[in-house]
Every structure is written in C-alpha cells, then in structure tokens.
Amino acid sequence: MIRMILTIVSVVFIGSTPFVYAAETALKNESLEKTIKGAIADLIEDNAAFAAWTPDEHFQSFQDIQNPRVTMVMCSDSRVQVDNFSQGAENDIFVARNIGNQFSTTQGSIEYGVNSLKTPVLIFVGHSHCGAIKAARGDLNQIAPAIRKELLTMDVKAAPDENQAVALNVHNQVEKALADFKEKVESKKVAIIGAIYDFRNDYGYGNGQLIIINLNGEKDPKKITNSHYFDGLDHVKVGI
Numbered sequence: 001m002i003r004m005i006l007t008i009v010s011v012v013f014i015g016s017t018p019f020v021y022a023a024e025t026a027l028k029n030e031s032l033e034k035t036i037k038g039a040i041a042d043l044i045e046d047n048a049a050f051a052a053w054t055p056d057e058h059f060q061s062f063q064d065i066q067n068p069r070v071t072m073v074m075c076s077d078s079r080v081q082v083d084n085f086s087q088g089a090e091n092d093i094f095v096a097r098n099i100g101n102q103f104s105t106t107q108g109s110i111e112y113g114v115n116s117l118k119t120p121v122l123i124f125v126g127h128s129h130c131g132a133i134k135a136a137r138g139d140l141n142q143i144a145p146a147i148r149k150e151l152l153t154m155d156v157k158a159a160p161d162e163n164q165a166v167a168l169n170v171h172n173q174v175e176k177a178l179a180d181f182k183e184k185v186e187s188k189k190v191a192i193i194g195a196i197y198d199f200r201n202d203y204g205y206g207n208g209q210l211i212i213i214n215l216n217g218e219k220d221p222k223k224i225t226n227s228h229y230f231d232g233l234d235h236v237k238v239g240i
C-alpha cells in the first residue's frame, strides 16, 4: 500500500524536492514500522517461549518474597546485561540501572536493595565505550534538560582519557555508596565492589571480562586481590 502511494506521489512530484522528501519519509516510516513490530514480536514470543519452557515449580520459591544476595548498579547500555555476570540472576541480583551506573540518580533503589532487601554485596558495574561518560565529559549545554540532569551528577572531566574516566566514575560511585552505607561496611555486613565490564578489550584483559577495580574504597589491585573475598577464585580479574 505504501509502495502504491509512493508511485502515485512520484508521478506527481518526480524530480522535485517534495517527492524526494515524501519518498524518503515513507520508506523510513515503513522500515521503522517493521522495526517496531519486530521488537514487540520478539518480546512477546520470547516471553511465551520462556513461560512454556519453565515449569511451575521454578517460580514457587520466590512467588511470595525475593531473596537476592547482590544489589547491582549498572549502566542502561544495552550491551551490558546481567546475564554477562550470572547464570542465575533471578531472585539473586537486584538491579538498579541508569545512564552512567550512578549512585545519586538511583539512590532510593540502591538503598532498597541494601537496607530493605539486605543484600550483602553492592556492586557498581561501569563499562567500556560508555556514552554517558563521553557525554559527561563534553558540552552538557547541548544536551536535553532531563538527560543533562542525570549527567551533572557525574564528575569525570579530570580523567585523562575515556577509559580512565570510566574507572574514575566507578570509584566516585563507590565513594558515594561508602558514605551512605558506612556503618554496614565497617561492620562487614556489606561489601561494596567497583568493576568495569569490558566488551571490547579496551583494558587488555580480553573481551567480555569483568574487572574488579575497587573493594570498599581500596583501589590497589594487590590489596584487593589479597582480600579473603577472592580466595580460591581462579578467574578473578583485578586491576587497571
């Protein structure tokens, strides 16, 4: 139908700017329509498959209460997913996401995880090639107000490059969380971890690695590695 309309429009406006504009717009709309339908279909079908494959018993243990061990603060970036760090995140990882994996912009959710659900681990996960970091280091006046508001809470301009800015941002978030959960950390009820998920080997540990860069404010890789929390873990990557 859209193609028919395009043909008619082309007869009327052929060679003129209005035709080019109308054709491009119609094609873009057609393609966008397909994308929207495809994305919705994937969500519906993937959920239907999940519901069909998963036996009722699977849901029973958490139907009345959740019991996560970890509060995870992640960037909203679609390339970073909980599945990258867990083979069983359901009822185990309480997730708060925002642009730039920040404490301030989602403080209430984090406090709910740590104080109400009492997760003993709080982890901030930054990532390579983070758009929020790049934006926060640029001219914020060019950015729409609601987005700017969430970026203003980041303080990463002092870092010499983007990779180090990602790390600095994680350290900043851990510092803010330490101030909020000071007592819990001091009494060892909570461990706060800062990490970077690297999906393009920017930090030299390999694609897809989670690199631990901060433990309760400690940034020295040797001291972090010596923590008993990492005893016996062959695959732990600590550094940058």
Ligand SMILES: [Zn+2]
Residues within 6 Å of the ligand: 075, 076, 077, 099, 100, 101, 127, 129, 130, 131, 132, 133
């Ligand atoms: Zn990001």
